Amino acid sequence: MAEPITLTRTVDDYKSDEKPTWCPGCGDFGVLNALYNAMREKNYDPKDVVLVSGIGCSSRLPFFVSTYGFHGVHGRAMPIATGVKLARPELNVLVMGGDGDAFAIGGGHFMHAARRNLNVTYVIMDNQTYGLTKGQASPTAQTGYVTKASPKGTLEAPVNPLLLAMACGASFVARGFSGQPKDLAQLMLAGIEHSGLAIIDVYSPCPTFNKVNTFKTYREEVAPLPADHDRSNFDASLRIAASTEPRYLGVLYQREGPSYDQLLEERKSGTPADLPKLMDSLFERFS
Ligand code: SF4
Numbered sequence: 001m002a003e004p005i006t007l008t009r010t011v012d013d014y015k016s017d018e019k020p021t022w023c024p025g026c027g028d029f030g031v032l033n034a035l036y037n038a039m040r041e042k043n044y045d046p047k048d049v050v051l052v053s054g055i056g057c058s059s060r061l062p063f064f065v066s067t068y069g070f071h072g073v074h075g076r077a078m079p080i081a082t083g084v085k086l087a088r089p090e091l092n093v094l095v096m097g098g099d100g101d102a103f104a105i106g107g108g109h110f111m112h113a114a115r116r117n118l119n120v121t122y123v124i125m126d127n128q129t130y131g132l133t134k135g136q137a138s139p140t141a142q143t144g145y146v147t148k149a150s151p152k153g154t155l156e157a158p159v160n161p162l163l164l165a166m167a168c169g170a171s172f173v174a175r176g177f178s179g180q181p182k183d184l185a186q187l188m189l190a191g192i193e194h195s196g197l198a199i200i201d202v203y204s205p206c207p208t209f210n211k212v213n214t215f216k217t218y219r220e221e222v223a224p225l226p227a228d229h230d231r232s233n234f235d236a237s238l239r240i241a242a243s244t245e246p247r248y249l250g251v252l253y254q255r256e257g258p259s260y261d262q263l264l265e266e267r268k269s270g271t272p273a274d275l276p277k278l279m280d281s282l283f284e285r286f287s
Contacts, residue, residue, distance in 0.1 A: 005043050011036045014046060016066045027204030027215070028058050028125050030178030035065065035096075035123075038185040038192070049092045052081040054106060056098035057132045058125035058204065075105030078113045081120050089119070089261050092192055099126040103139040103159050113197055114168035119259040121191040121198045124161060125178070127206035128213045135209025145212065161201040162241035166234070166253055172198035173241065173253040177222055178205070179215050183249065190251055196259040203247075218247075225250040 014036045022028050039049065049067035053059035055074035062069030068091075072080045077095045085093045102110050102124045113122070128145070130136045137145045137154045140161065144153035165173045172194040176184040184202060191198030203218050223246035230236055237253035258266075 005041075007040070007043050009040055009043055011040050014039050014066055016064055018063045020064050021060060022057060023206075023208045025207040026057070026131075027127060027178035027202075027206065028061065030181045031058070031096075031123065031125050031184065031202055031204055032061055032064055034176075034178070034181040034184035034188060035061075035094075037181070038188040039067075041185065042189060042192075044092065048090070049094070050081075050084050050088075052077045052084060052093065052095050054097045054101035055132070056101050056130070057206070058096065058098040058127075059101060061096045061125075075101050075107075075109065077101060078106060078109040078120075078122070081122075082113070082116075082118055085118055085120050085261060086264070089265075093120045094188075094192070095120060095122040097122075097124060098131075098138075099124060099128065099140045099161070100130050100138045103161065103164070107139070110164070111168045114165055114170040114199065116260045117169070117171050117196040117257070119196060119261045121188065121194075122200065123188065123191075124199070124201045125204040126161065126201050127204050127210055128158070129206050129210040131206045131209055135206070142212065147209075160241065161199070162252060163238065165199045165201075166238060166241060170199050170253070171196040171255050171257060171259075172251065173237070174198070174200045174251045175247070175249050176200055176202040177218055177249055178202055179218060180222075180249070187251065194254065195262070196257065221245070221247045222249050224248070225252065 046067045051062035052070045053062050054072050054077040077097050081093050081095045128141045130138050135147050136149045139159040142158050146153050162173050174187050176187045187200050191200050205215050225248050231251055231254045240248050240252050
């Protein structure tokens with residue numbers, strides 16, 4: 001049985017001196033609160049947590065948390081997180097960013113992060129728009145999304161982040177909603193505890209620019225996973241991920257298997273021990 005955790009910290013211990021600068025009603029507040037509560041529930045020492053972000057409204061999040069943080073360049077949060085995790089594997093590394101950062105500017109990194117399976121948690125605050133630059137259509141914006149840059153509506157189909165993650169080999173794929181921060185905190189903890197890359201796409205409305213995907217519409221569209229869903233079943237999870245009526249929340253897919261950092265450690269520890277054997281066999285061969 002797991003040792004009980006002695007809670008010595010409150011949510012306030014995880015708040016930095018910087019006050020969030022998001023618009024009133026922004027969905028990212030719910031994600032931030034979920035993160036505070038997830039860290040408090042496990043009594044994480046702030047010095048053991050690193051938050052890495054790219055560019056966008058949601059990527060400001062590390063400023064508001066008293067952990068280590070790295071505000072990187074657009075779309076490059078994952079490579080930075082990879083470097084941090086490989087250098088300091090004992091730290092809890094989370095990438096906190098938006099849908100543009102993850103699926104457009106950082107789209108190539110997303111694919112390789114999923115197949116690499118490094119032990120990192122990637123929380124995507126998905127508001128289906130580029131809020132920071134005044135509301136253009138992002139890769140997850142629905143077809144027909146009207147903006148000043150697309151006054152007749154977009155023509156493209158949206159990316160489904162969950163299907164994309166699964167197709168790229170992700171070992172943990174989940175969806176949350178910032179309107180349900182308690183459940184989201186549990187998803188974050190499940191992601192942190194998962195051995196490998198945990199991808200959590202979070203519906204996080206932008207009330208300033210996206211008047212279509214709102215808290216109200218999500219409340220009507222989301223549903224918990226069916227009680228009998230087997231998250232280790234890839235095909236069943238694909239069907240759940242593809243569903244839009246309803247849009248399921250929870251850990252849709254999870255598979256066991258070594259993370260990249262585990263494989264790397266095995267390789268590193270194996271090399272010196274194998275070297276004498278290898279040398280002996282070479283000497284035998286050429287003597
Ligand atoms: Fe949030 Fe949208 Fe405001 Fe950005 S523009 S802070 S995403 S509500």
